[in-house]
Amino acid sequence: xxxxxxxxxxxxxxxxxxxxxxxxxxxxxxxxxxxxxxxxxxxxxxxxxxxxxxxxxxxxxxxxxxxxxxxxxxxxxxxxxxxxxxxxxxxxxxxxxxxxxxxxxxxxxxx
Amino acid sequence: xxxxxxxxxxxxxxxxxxxxxxxxxxxxxxxxxxxxxxxxxxxxxxxxxxxxxxxxxxxxxxxxxxxxxxxxxxxxxxxxxxxxxxxxxxxxxxxxxxxxxxxxxxxxxxxxxx
Numbered sequence: 001x002x003x004x005x006x007x008x009x010x011x012x013x014x015x016x017x018x019x020x021x022x023x024x025x026x027x028x029x030x031x032x033x034x035x036x037x038x039x040x041x042x043x044x045x046x047x048x049x050x051x052x053x054x055x056x057x058x059x060x061x062x063x064x065x066x067x068x069x070x071x072x073x074x075x076x077x078x079x080x081x082x083x084x085x086x087x088x089x090x091x092x093x094x095x096x097x098x099x100x101x102x103x104x105x106x107x108x109x110x111x
Numbered sequence: 112x113x114x115x116x117x118x119x120x121x122x123x124x125x126x127x128x129x130x131x132x133x134x135x136x137x138x139x140x141x142x143x144x145x146x147x148x149x150x151x152x153x154x155x156x157x158x159x160x161x162x163x164x165x166x167x168x169x170x171x172x173x174x175x176x177x178x179x180x181x182x183x184x185x186x187x188x189x190x191x192x193x194x195x196x197x198x199x200x201x202x203x204x205x206x207x208x209x210x211x212x213x214x215x216x217x218x219x220x221x222x223x224x225x
Contacts, residue, residue, distance in 0.1 A: 102154035
């Protein structure tokens with residue numbers, strides 16, 4: 001089925017390197033969310049895109065984190081100069097009528 | 112501040128037994144309420160949602176939840192648990208009129224024993 005897809009599924013990187021995580025939302029969904037899920041924690045909101053409106057970046061933990069959404073579809077979350085505390089599962093969700101559909105996530109490990 | 116509390120970090124039940132997972136929220140008005148399930152290595156799947164109306168909502172996989180305004184609760188229930196229900200369960204509220212965010216609880220891990 002045409003669900004939310006994320007790539008890569010796993011990413012191992014060295015401290016200080018930049019990483020890019022990709023999200024392909026469900027076609028036609030105008031809303032897109034990024035979350036971070038750390039071990040034993042709930043989902044931490046990172047950023048929200050809605051159509052052509054300015055994104056809600058209020059959840060980004062530092063200026064090393066950024067995201068963009070091209071053409072109202074694919075989104076990329078970029079983490080610059082990764083730190084060990086960035087290790088987590090990064091989840092993307094697209095939304096229709098307040099219901100979020102989640103991708104399988106990208107597990108990021110920073111060594 | 113808005114928040115969601117799932118007081119039970121881990122619950123173990125026997126297969127066939129009933130289940131109740133607790134969720135409490137903190138918000139000044141009636142929020143939109145959700146329960147999600149996350150199986151190992153999978154994304155979150157919506158079990159059920161409450162927006163308004165009947166306070167007892169039915170979801171997929173035989174789950175139901177009841178919204179109790181007086182207790183600010185939205186507990187998830189299932190009358191008879193199956194081994195395949197073993198997973199992590201998350202309660203969520205939102206989006207709220209203060210922004211676009213959904214707030215998630217820290218999750219309850221369910222183990223089902225034969």
